[in-house]
Amino acid sequence: MFRGSAAVASGLLSVHQLRGRGWIRLRHDVYADSRLPQDHALLCRASLARLPPDSVVLAGPSAAVAHGVHSAASPADPVHLIVxxxxxxGDQAGTRLHRIPLDPCDVSAVALAGGGTSVAVTVPARTAWDAAVWLALPDAVAVVDALLFQGVVTPASMREVVARLADRPGGRRAGHTLALADGHARSRAESVLRIRLFLAGLPMALAHPPIFAVRPPLAWPEFRLALWCAPDPAAERVMVSEGWLVVRTSPRRDFGEVVRELREALHARGWRTKRKQDVMESALTPNMR
Incomplete structure (x- = not known):
């Protein structure tokens, strides 16, 4: 990765060569070898290349990518930076600047994928907190689930940051959002589905709970109900033989249809809708502060 103007000024490349297929333009005046993986980490490096040293810290979903959660952000997503x-x-295309307080204990140094030097990023617990404040609820929980699943963050460190930043703008929203995380979710799709079902009015499901010798993707153990996202006949037979009800879904199924089937199954198993789900509006509205 390099600054195009510097390469031209030094005679390494001509303007015509810079526009060739061998290079890709990532940001204004920032280019890279076109053979490099064009992922979010590469865009983070490109954004930092245009900014003064030590002026920003990678944060939120971008920091999660730096910590190894590659599903936290795609190349189409903006790079989140705390000034x-x-x-x-100054603002630049493809970035989102946040001018908010940042405690020294919330900053660490991490080597971005493909880079030779370390960059400043928020520590995992603060990364989870910021994602909970900035992102829509399903996306935020998916990031936090992945941080927990990969062992990057611990529940204790999240409780500490929630308590410490409780009075900051977005503190209540972050607390409610982080409380919904489940470190057993194995993919972003599972996390998003779990939260979408919860927001549709169903009780919160558990991700991969240990039931006999199997672990269904989502389950409601209290009601002996499991949801499988991919066929697993052997595991399903074990559960059915023990009195469990198994529901199947797939990306091709209508979400509303899945919700109706699960609601009917839960009602048949004794669940009754009591009151509005215990999720504050601050955890549902991305712009709430």
Whole structure:
């Protein structure tokens, strides 16, 4: 990765060569070898290349990518940055600047994939907190689930950051969102489905709970109901033989149809809708502060 103007000025490349197939333009005046994986980590490196050193910290979903959660952000997503102190940093396309307080204990150094030097990123617990404040609820929980599943963050460290930042803008929203995380979810799709079902009015499902010798993707053990996202006849037979009800879904099924089937199954198993789900509006509205 390099600055195009510097390469041309030094005579390494001509303007015509810079526009060739061998290079890709990532940001204004920032180019890279076109053979590099064009992922979010590469865009993070490109955004940082245009900014003064030590002026920003990678945060939220971008920091999650730096910590190894590659599903946290795609190449189409903006790079999230927290501006350090009162540093003057101008907006640039493809980035989202956050001018919010950042405690020294919330910053660490991580080597981005493909980069030779470490960059400043928020620590995993603060990364989860920021994602909970900035992203829509299903996306935020998916990021936090992945951080927990990969062992990057611990429930104890999340409880600490929630308590410490409780009075900050978005603190209540972050607390409710992080409380919904489940470190047993094995994919972003499972996390998003679990939260979408919850927001549709169903009780919160558990991800891969240990039931006999199997672990269904989502289950409601209290009601002996399991939801399988891919066929597993042997595991399903074990559960059915023990009195469980098994429901199947797939990306091709209508979501509303799945909700109706699960609601009917839960009612048949004794579940009764009591009151509005215990999720505060601050955890449902992405722009709530």
């Amino acid at each position: 350090v102190g009162d540093r003057r940093v």
